[in-house]
Amino acid sequence: MGKPKGDAARSKARPSSSSLAASLLPSGSAAAVGFGGYVGSSRFQTSLSNEDSASFLDLDSEVAQHLQRLSRKDPTTKIKALASLSELVKQKQGKELLPIIPQWTFEYKKLILDYSRDVRRATHDVMTNVVTGAGRDIAPHLKSIMGPWWFSQFDLASEVSQAAKSSFQVGSSFGNSVFLVEAAFPAQEKRLHALNLCSAEIFAYLEENLKLTPQNLSDKSLASDELEEMYQQMISSSLVGLATLLDILLREPDNTGSANINSESKLASKARAVATSSAEKMFSSHKCFLNFLKSESPSIRSATYSLLSSFIKNVPEVFGEGDVRSLAPALLGVFRENNPTCHSSMWEAVLLFSKKFPQSWVYLNVHKSVLNHLWQFLRNGCYGSPQVSYPALILFLEVMPAQSVESDKFFVNFFKNLLAGRSMCESSSTDQLSLLRATTECFLWGLRNASRYCDVPNSIHDLQVDLIDKVLVKILWADFTELSKGSIPPNQRKSAENLGMGNSVSYLQELGRCILEILSGINLLEQNLLSFFCKAVQESFLNMLQQGDLEIVAGSMRKMIDFLLLLERYSVLEGESWPLHQFMGPLLSKAFPWIRSSELLDGVKLLSVSVSVFGPRKVVPVLIDDIETSTLLSVEKEKNMSPEKLIKVFQEIFIPWCMDGYDSSTAARQDLLFSLLDDECFTQQWSDVISYVFNQQHQGFNNLAAMKMLLEKARDEITKRSSGQELNQRIGSRPEHWHHTLIESTAISLVHSSSATTTSAVQFLCSVLGGSTQDSSISFVSRSSLVLIYRGILEKLLSFIKQSPLCSVNDTCSSLIVEAIAFDSSSSVDVIVVAKFAAEVIDGSFFSLKSLSQDATLLTTVLSSIFIIDLENRMTSLVDNTLSESKEKRKDRNFVCDYVHAVCSKMDNQFWKSINYDVRKSSASTLAQFLRSVVLLEDDLQPFELTLLCASRMTEVLEYLSLDQSDEENICGLLLLESDAWPIWVSPSSSASIDTHGMPVQLCELRKSKSQRYVSFIDSLIMKLGIHRFIVGHKDHGFASQAWLSVEILCTWEWPGGKVQTSFLPNLVSFCKDEPSSGGLLNSIFDILLNGALVHVKDEEEGLGNMWVDFNNNIVDVVEPFLRALVSFLHILFKEDLWGEEEAMAAFKMITDKLFIGEETSKNCLRIIPYIMSIIISPLRTKVKSGGSGKDTLLPLEVLLRNWLERSLSFPPLVLWQSGEDIQDWFQLVISCYPVSDKAEEAKELQRHLSTEERTLLLDLFRKQKQDPGASTVVTQLPAVQILLARLIMIAVSYCGNDFNEDDWDFVFSNLKRLIQSAVVVMEETSENVNDFISGVSSMEKEKENDTLEGLGHIVFISDPSINSAQNALSAFSLLNALVNHKSVEGEDNLKSLADETWDPVKDRILEGVLRLFFCTGLTEAIAASYSPEAASIVASFRVDHLQFWELVAHLVVDSSPRARDRAVRAVEFWGLSRGSISSLYAIMFSSNPIPSLQLAAYTVLSTEPISRLAIVADLNAPLNDESLNDQDSSNAGLPSEDKLLLRDEVSCMVEKLDHELLDTDLTAPERVQTFLAWSLLLSNVNSLPSLTQGRERLVQYIEKTANPLILDSLFQHIPLELYMGQSLKKKDGDIPSELSVVASAATRAIITGSSLSTVESLWPIETGKMASLAGAIYGLMLRVLPAYVREWFSEMRDRSASSLIEAFTRTWCSPSLIKNELSQIKKADFNDESFSVSISKAANEVVATYTKDETGMDLVIRLPVSYPLKPVDVNCAKSIGISEAKQRKWLMSMQMFVRHQNGALAEAIRIWKRNSDKEFEGVEDCPICYSVIHIGNHSLPRRACVTCKYKFHKACLDKWFYTSNKKLCPLCQSPC
Structure with a gap:
């Protein structure tokens, strides 16, 4: 396509315009940023010319490298190269960039064509840095890059165009385009001059772009879709760039504010000439751009519309007649455009074209080419551009020639199609509003411009009327009223509502507003036109009335009401009379008689709204215009009625009509009545209404019901009238304006009457009083009348309270009666009826009570009565209603109480804040006294529930009342006042103990019962309010004043629902820790308790047989209340570190000072001092030890201890002591001073505190107890002696064990064995007696069961003191065992005098006796359970009575040796009772009254050798054989059938007979616990059996065949899989929820160890989390022991969500350990054959089994899935040599069968498969049924x-x-x- 224009910039000759270009750019490197874009034909050059190649030699090597990388096809490489290049360019300035610019310009022109928008954006970023750095040096290249630079501003990708504009931003407003050029061309003149200078190059570049096609766009092998996208981007950007450039260059010049107009005019004129010529050329060459208008690309079409608009505005001369003729169909028929992004530019082009060339309409068929497409466009909601298109419609009507359409049809079709498009706008309220605005504007435009379409005046009027009739009435109004042509039948109306948005409230409101604006516009245009609309609506409305279809009439009236409300809302009435006089007035005048006769509800509402909108004095004349009434004078229309006439009409017509009758329309008629109340006539009108209602006496008229409704309406009217701007100024805006003597007198008479208790009376009173809600404070009576009404209500409530069946409620009534109330308790009225009446009134007017705040006494009494009745209501649930008479009596009272309860539920914080403070304080005082009375007097109610209820109620009320701290303390003080029944231990005034010895027993027990109940009440309050509210006392009295309360609670010890150790003491400790000044309180409590114990300790005399208190369990054994309280109090003080060494020393001094009274010993003090010393001795010794070496600090304690030891040594040995001697107390004192511990570190610490002299004296005391052979005849076996001796042995062993000789140890062991054996004898006798008893009664009839259970209870109740003696012996042995074990583990030189050869046999013998105790209690329960569960429960309850004894037994059982267990089991079996040793263990483990330590001991014994082999399989089975399956090949003899295998009944019922009901039980239910323990035992037993043995295989097969898989479902009820959803699967162990982490750890540990014992050990006490851990451990064991069994269950799951969670849990927490274990076993396995080898790959979880025989061989790859074993193992043949395909397939299938069905390790499956293959080679034929030599289940041969x-x-x-x-x-x- 020729040499690029940009190449001239690289020639040696500089263009003549370069100096001008340079002048446009600022000097210096700070010059900003240039233009962006890509250049014409340079994009087709794919390689550098020689000259360009040579130019690289002048570049920096790094820059050249990045420039060369820009030719790569990979966009990522280009982006990285551009980023690097941008950083390099930033580092260079001015001349340093000159070598780069030529080559960069070349690359720039290519890069802006790139398909990747990221590449294009990065290109402009580099361009910004280049222009910024180069400054004026960019001038020689300006013309070559200006075209691409300008083009880039219009890139379709916004981020790319923004990057281009950051280098070239033109800041001047040119037409509709705004660009900013602030960097490259800071001055506005220079910006325009730059465009003028380069205009020819820009036009040439854009022209060249428009000539391109997708085919010649690039020679690169690009995909067709990429080429098409690039083409659309280039053409649309070029078209928009061309349009914008024309707008800028051809705009009208601004001759103001420019000083250089003359010097610049030539350049601007030249640029305009270039622009005009270029525009003419391009317009001609591209044939009016019609091809672009037909493009499929919306961006190209939109750009073309913009370009044509620019041509029409700037160069209209290029449009010839032929061009106009060609463009007319394309532009005027453009409404086929359905892409909303094109509509803005489309409308601009259409409007400009039609306005500029109106003759264009004659060149086409308007109806066919324009209107049909316009109708479709409108029906489709403008194809999604309502915000753009609807406002343009009125402009379109302006430019459309009138002669081109038929006016009568055009407008109707226009509005029909316009409104049909509303269905497309229903999702947006903004679109709806745009539609209706356009409708309003276009309609009014049509009316105003009717003359454009008609020449004759009559024709103009006809057109306007036609518009009103066909559009306003039949379309808009019909749509508003949901009617069409007058009426729509109900069945068609429903379908009409479903179309569009006819039933949308917001749309209808806007539609109504549209109609109102149109009507207002018509009124301003010509009032006569309005009459056509009004008449049409009125005729339609009256026709409906005549048809009589009430449903249609009601609907039309509702819409008329809506229209009236819109009239009022949008203030159309201001200055306009047509709404009433022309529209509503005639309609109401003709409709009023029909409405009055039909009393249609909506008709009455229409009248009410009309009166509200227009005013009664304007509407009433209209309504009565056609009524002939002799008493009414004629009323002149259109004038306000006089007050006198209004009152007369109101009295004679409206009051009788609105107030007669009581039906569904009554409320609406009363609304009309209130709307007719005129401010000037208000007082007279309201009085007439009240008088009329109360004077009506005819039958069927309910005055009270009518008044109730009237007053409710009046209340709403007050609210409405007081909400205006003139607050409380308008008549009727304040309640007193509505007061009336008839209302007040009627209310007072009703409330004081005993007969007027009807529902209507209640409702009337509630409406009079008001207060039904928090905000309803309007009352219709004066304050004095209000007081009289509530006094009458209170009288009825008190009469109800007085007759309460609860004595506390009845007695409280007298305190509530006030003098002003004429209360007559002897009245014969029905108390229930009148109380119900009063309660209903209070319930309906509760918040009006706030109006009584000034009468504090009355309000307090009313509120207190409500409190009392409500509490009675709450207490009814605690009454024993077993008698039907009681139920009937309570039924009526409960009905009243329910109403009062509803009242109390309204008493919230907000209500109480509105009540006077004195009332609140008085109410709290009354409630406190009443609650105190309830707790003390109500002896027949459930005590704990009663006290909890009272405490809760007190707490709630105190919270609501919000009293000051001092007042709240006073209220709490009222609760602590002394009474006849409370307190019973300490006097509050003197803090001295109360003597109750002379009180009759029955009275004493009654007082104790009341006191316990009251303490329960106080304790509940402490729990709710905090202990500081009660024990702190008043500030001026301090803590000590309330110490008596703490002592009272401590001495009470237990109360309904609580006890000291678990309730009060923890609260006291917590308070004292937080309160630094609580030391005085604790000292006071100690003083009171100590003095009380010294006085009352004689009561404990008979209870001192076993004074060794377990402070955690058996402190309750201390009988005397003060002593028990003192011991528990001291224990908790030192345990919680509230007291330390100093306090211990003070207590020691105090108690020792009281030990002697002169020279005599205080027996009372001697009895209690051992209890105190046992607690304070440890801190005392610590104090003495840390006190220094001074003798003064050592003397008190050491001297006294020595004296006590010497005093004890002076007595004869304990075994010679006779009952009645007083040496017991001294021995107890000595023993209490030497605490012992089974923890070695604590024991050593205690020994370090003992001096040598003490140890010697203690050892002498111990040795003195050895029996003198000569005194054997007087040896005593008193229980106290045995207990003291056992304790003395414990102390001697702990403190003097290293000094023992052989005789000492013999003495210790003989006594321990003797004491324990005595308990064994007792327990064995009990077991035998139970066995004989149950055997003898097993055949008795069922009706004698109660006698049997009673007899069994006598047998198992053991009162023998040997149990207590044995308990102390067990404690001593347990201590000794712990010390010996510590010596053997730590290797310390402790108990060196005790040799192992001496200790071991003694230990086994003693433990054997302990095991016999253990088995005896289990046997007893098992034998009893064979009779009934109740019998077993009786046996189990005996163990609970001796809890500490059995916990010691359990602890020692767990520590017993296998040899001792084996001997004990043999002894039990030899015994020959009806149940054996295993049954006894299961009886303990599954006991109905379990003891956790015993359960754990039973589980431990059952799960370990030697008992575990007997624990699962029933006795009648042959013992499980350990014979290897390898030995079964030769013969099948001796192989018992698996069908004969039976589990023990205890296990079988939980394995085979598991019931689905288990899934519905609680997660900690005993059934679940027992089931899980049974399965845990079973799985542990299977795992303990050797692999590939007959016994294990039989058991596994039996489980697989008979076990219910329901166990797995129950396991996953515990495992919290829901916590494993979402992102939890990806988290590490430390990140997952702790509940799940514990379960996962238990499962992993069970898999690794093959046991769940560690989890079972921590199972008790049973909790949900611990059960979940056990479930996890069982699941892990199942996966290890029974993988195929679990896999079968998993494969049958139907819940996909649950199965995916289970698989995820298993894959994450179980499978890794299982796979590791499997691979480890395979690696360790010895297959003993050179022909078979196995290799493993831990990384791939693969096992390769290679089997070779002779010259044949085969490699089988066994791959374990990540979710093993839930998913089956995959087996593939990797290689085979010399093996037929059939055999290869057979071996592969056999390996799959073995590894997938093996319930055990994979190593076992591989071993069996290998044996199977060996047998085949040996010639053993396979089974024709399973095609295997070895059976996959039982591994037998055919x-x-x-x-x-x-x-x-x-x-x-x-x-x-x-x-x-x-x-x-x-x-x-x-x-x-």
Whole structure:
């Protein structure tokens, strides 16, 4: 196409215009940025010329390298090269860029053509930096790049065009185009001059672009779609660029503000001449651009419209007649354009063309070429451009010649099609508004310009009338009223509503507004025209009335109401009279008689709205115009009626009509009545209405109901009248304007009458009082009347309270009666009826109570009565209503209480804030006294529920009342006042203990019951309000004043719903930790408790047989309340570090000072001091140890301890002590000073505090207890002696064990064995007795079951003291065992005197006895369970009574050796009871009253050797054989059938007989726990059996055949898979939710270890999370032990969502460990054959099994899936040598069968497959049924031979064949078998 114009810029001769170009550019490197675009034919050059190549030699090497990379095809390479080039250009300035510019200009012209928009954008970024750096030096190249630069401004990609404009932005407004050139050409004149200078080059470049086609656009092998896109981009950008350039260059010059007009005019004139000539040339050569108008590309068409608009505006002379004739069909018929992006430019072109060339309309068939397409365009909602097209319609009407259309048809069709397009705009309210605005404008334009279409005046009028009739009435109004031509039948109306947006409220409102604006416009244009619309609507409306279809009439009236409301909303009435006089007035005048006679609801509403809109004094004359009434004077139309006439009409016509009768239209008629209230006549009108209502006496008229409705309407009217601008100024805007004496007198009489209790009376009173809602505060009575009304209501409530069946409620009534209330309790009225009446009134007018704030006494009493009745209502659920009489009596009272409860639910914070503070305070005081009375007096109600209810109610009310802190303290103080029944332990005034010894037993128990109930109430309040509200007291009294309350609660110990240890003490501790000044409170509590214990300790005398208190469990064994409270209080103080060494020393000094009274010992103090010393001894010794070496600090404690030891040594040995002697207390004191611990570190710490002298004295005391042989006849076995001896042994072993000799140890062991053996004897006797008893009653009748259970209870109840003695012996042995174990582990020199050879046999013998205890209790429960579950529960409850004893037993059982367990089991079996040892263990584990430690011990014994082998399979089975399956080939003798295998009943019921009901139980239900434990045992047992043994295979087969897979479903009810959804699958362990992490860890650990014991150990106490962990562990074990079983269950799942989550969980947490374990076992496996080898690939999870025999061989690849074992293992043949295809396929299938059906390790499956192959080579024929030598299930050989064909089959295969075929025929020869 010739040499590019841009090449001239690189010649040596500079063009003459270069200096001018340079002058346009600013000097310096800061010059801004240039133009952008691509140049004509240079794009076709694909290689550099020699000259260009040579130019690279002058460039920087790095720049040249990047420029060369720009010729690559890869867009990524280009973008990277451009980015690098941009950075390099930024670093260069001025002359440094000169060598780059020529080559860059060449590359620039190519790059802006690139298909990639990113490449084009990056190109302009580089161009910006080049022009910025080069400045004026770019001038020689300006003309060559100006065309592409200008073209680039109009790139279709916005980011590319913005990048181009950043280098060239022209900042002047040219027509519709605004561009900014602020960088390259800062001065506005220079910007325009630059375009003028380069105009010829730009036009040439654009002309060249327009001549291109997709075929010659590029010679590169580009895809056709890419070429087409590039072509559209180039043509549209060129067209828009050309249009914009014409607008800029050919605009009218601005002669103002330019000083250089003369000097610039020549250049501008030259540029305009160039532009004009170029435009003429291009217009001609491109044939009016018609081809571009026909393009399929919307961007090209849009650009062409813009270009034609520019031509019409700037060079209209180029359009010849032929051109106009050619363009007319294309532009005037352009409404076929359906792309909304083209419509803006399209409308501009059409309007300009039609305006400029009006004669163009004669060149075409207007109806066919224009209007048909315009109608289609409008019906389709302008094809999506309503915001653009609808405003252009009126402009189109302006430019369209009138003679080209038929006016009568044109406008009707125009509006029909225009409004038909509304269905396309229903999704946008803005589009709807545009449509209706266009409709309004075009309609009014048509009316105003009717003369353009008609010459004769009558014709003009006819056209206007025709428009109103056919468009306004029959289209717009019909659409508004949803009617067409007067009426639409109901069945057709529904379908009409479904079209478009006829049923859209917003659309109808806008449509109504459109109609109103049109009507206003018509009124301004010519009022006579308006009458045609009004008459048409009125006639249509009256015709409907005559037809009598009420549904159609009602609908039309509703639409008329809507239209009236729109009239009012849009203020059309201002200054205009037509709405009433021409439109609504005639209609109402003729319709009023019909409405009045029919009483149609919507008709009455129409009248009400009309009166509201126009005013009563304007509407009433219209309404009565046709009414002939003798008492009415004629009213002149169109004038306001006088007040007198209005009142008369109101009295005689409207009041009787609106107030007579009570039906569905009554409310509407009353609305009309209120709308007729005129401000000037208001008082008289309202009085007439009230008088009329109360004076009506005819039958059927309910005055109260009518008044109720009237007052509600009046309330709404008040709100409406007071909401205007003149607030409270308008008559009727304030409640007092509506007051009336008849209303007040009627309300007062009703409330004081006992007979007027009807529903209408209640409703009337509620409407009078108001207050039904929070915002409804309008009352229609005066304040004095309001007080009288509420006094009457209160009287009725009090009468109801007085007759309450609850004594506390009844007694409270007297305190509420005030003097002003004439209360007569002896009245014979029906209390329930009147109370119900009062309650209903209060419920309906509750918020009016706020109006009584000035009468505090009355309001307080009313609110208190409501509180009391509501609490009675809440307490009814606590009454025992078993008697039907009680239910009936309560039924009526509950009905009243329910109403009051509804009232209380309204008492929220907002309500109480509106009540006077004094009222709130008085109400709180009354409520506190009432609640106190309820708790103390109501003995027959459920105590815990009662106290919780009262506390909750007190808390709620205090929260609502928002009292000050001091007042709230006073209210709480009221609750703590002393009464006859409370407190019973401490006097609040003196803090001294209360003596109750002289009180009768029955009275004492009653007081205790009340006191416990009240403490429960106080404790509940503490939990809700905080302990500081009660124990802090008033600020002036401090803490000490309330210490008595803490002591009272501590001594009470237990109460309904709580106890000290779990409720009060934790709160007290928490408070004291947070309150630094609480030390005085704790000291006061200690003083009161200590003094009380010293006084009352004699009550504990009989309870000191076992004083060794377990502070966590058995502190309740201390009977005396003060002592028990003191011990628990001290224990918690030191445990929580509230007290330390200093406080311990102070307590020690205080108690020791009280030990002696003169020279005599205080027996009371001696009894309690051991309890205190056992707690404070440790901190005391720490204090002494840290106190220094001074003797003063050592003397008090050490001296006293030595004295106590010496005093004890002075007594004879314990075994010689006789009952009645007082040495017991001294021994207890000594023992309490030497605490022991089974933790070695604590034990060593205790020993370090002991001095040598103390240790010697202690050892002497121990050795003194050895029995003197000469005194054997007086040895005592008193329980106290045994307990003391056991404790002394514990102390001696712990503190003096290293000093023991052999005799000492013999003494220790003999006593421990003797004490434990005594308990064993008792338990064995109990077991035997239960066994004999149950055996004897097993055949008794069912009705004697109660006697049997009672007898069983007598047997198992053990009161023998040997249990307590054995408990201490077990504690001593447990301690000794722990110390010995620590010595053996740590290797310390502790208990060196005890040799292992001495200890081991003794330990086993003692543990054997402990195991016998363990088995005995299990046997007893198992035997009892054989009779009934209730019997077993009785046995289990005995263990709970001796909890600490059995926990010690459980701890030692877990620590027992296998040898001891084996001997104990043998002894139990030899015993020969009806149940065995395994049954006893299951009875303990599945006990109905379980003890966690015993359950764990039973599970541990069952799951470990030697018991585990007996734990699963029933006794009647042959023991599971450990014979290897490899040994079964020679013979089948001795192989028991798997059918004979039976599980134990305890396991079988949870494995085989699992019920679906399990899935519906709670996640921590006992059934689930037992099922999971059974499965855990079963799986652990299977895993413990050796692989490939007969026993394991039989058990696995049995499980696979009989186990219910429901267990897996239940497992995943616990595992929180929902937490594993979404992104959780991708997170690491540390990121996933903790609940899921614990479960996953349990599963992984079970897979690795093959046991779930560690998870079971942490199972108790049972919680949801721990059950989930156990579920995870069981699932992991199943995957390891029974993979095929789990896979079968998984494959049958139908819930895809659940299966995907299970697979994801397994794949992430289980499969990796399983795969690792499988590969590890295969690697370790010894296949013992040179012909078989296995290799593994851990990275690929693959196993390659190579089998070679003679000269044949085969490689099988076993690939484990990532979700193994849920997905089957994949087996493929990688290589085979010398093996037929059939055998190869057979071996492959057999390997698949073995690895996929093996419930065990893959190594076992591979081993079996190898044996199978060996057998084939040995000549053993395979089974004809399964085609395998070795059976995949039981691994047996084919041994069942057919007598006819001699083929051998597997027994299992043959049995299955017989079962499925129902024939006993040989599968091959069909002969009988």
